[in-house]
Amino acid sequence: MFPVAEVVLLNRNDIRRALTRIAHEVAERNQGTADLVLVGMRTRGVPLARRLARILGEIEGRPVPVGELDVTLYRDDLPMRGLRPAIQQTDIPVDITGKVVVLVDDVLYTGRTVRAALDALMDFGRPRRVQLAVLIDRGHRELPIRADYVGKNVPTSRREEVQVRLEEVDGTDEVLLIKPEE
């Protein structure tokens, strides 16, 4: 399958504005950032969580802790056969019991990654509330999961691919929609 069309969904400024808006929404909904913990989901949720934390720190004038979560071992969609995916580091730096945890990911699609992340979180403690922030919601949920904060809703076909590129991981900031050849 060769891509015939790449559409830029968000450019660098769009991403910055979306994150700034989400940060304000997070602060507004939770009346500040006390008790707040941001947890980025590997891979690209982690730099997004760090950026949100930085903006929230500027808005509220106090640092917000950031954790990193790899959910590979909690997935329900690992194929029975084939090479196992590499496991990346998980680091939840604070006790999340009683806290408000905002899970951060780049793309919300089937919801299975979020389901796995919820399972993983519960093994670390009992948060008072868990919210979900994503840069892109592309639809096609397979589980009853929705995001509390969305950068951009993008109707997609299952054959298309949403590719989020971030400076920290990919050297550039943009979100592409890649349409396969008909």
Add this chain to the structure above:
Amino acid sequence: MELKTLSPRDAGSLVPGAPARRRHILDLDDFTAEEIDYVLYTAARMKEILGRPIPRVAALRGRTVVNCFYEESTRTRVSFELAAKALGADVVNMSAAGSSVAKGESLIDTVLTLQALGADFVVIRHPQSGAPYLVARHTRASVINAGDGWHAHPTQALLDLFTIKEHFGRIAGLKVVIVGDILHSRVARSNVWGLTKLGAEVVLCGPPTLLPRTMVSAELWPPVTVEYDLDRALMGAHVVMPLRLQRERQQAGLLPSLREYIRLYQVNPKRLERARPEAVIMHPGPMNEGVEISSEVAHGPRSLVERQVANGVAVRMALLYLLSGAVVEG
């Protein structure tokens, strides 16, 4: 189906080496250095899981691990059991005593039976060298060698490598001295493979009856140094690994007396002065305190023995996870 964690643009740059397609863990002789690094990398992630309030994930949910032990073992069997359970697998323990093995069933028949009962992994310890290889040829399950005769104990060697790397931050360039009954030691053999592949300098030290020169022929074995004098062997050592000395070796005529062995080869504080000031002590267990190792050293500040036991669970988790997608040919 979107599986972001499988995307090559994520995985490639993050790990030290690409994982090989491997179905069994029989010994380390056919591992590349990159593959060993990858196992150690994965084990470090597993160790983090073991430190969580609830150390249990779902990666092996629905899989069955059979511990098939034809020889006594506590720590290895328990370690595999904890590793499998931490990954969410079901574990069945089978020991030769009290099973149909005692009624004369052959090893192959036993393994075929376990396969028919749904074993995905067979962890086998057997007094005969090579038994896990025979099993691997007759089953669709993944076979992990938990010690066969005098031949190999790859999971012990990997946990030793992990512990050394965790402590020193590297393995290449370190001097590791393995002391004692090398002749009968599967731990020593697997460690020689693993340590030399990762660039450590390995010195084997013991009485000539337990370390015949013919054993370390350059064609069959990676380059190691043989040294019969412990004081000389320990000069500049980073890691000292005394092996368990079984008292039966004296009855077999391999040692003049236990007292002489202790005098010449026991690792004690006086001996250790020859090693580097930052040297550490490791032991595959179970220890014969007062024989190959003195109690002060076994439980002293330089001892990594308890760390080895804890790390064993993480390393075995990594192996079970990495094998769990193995493809069965045919």
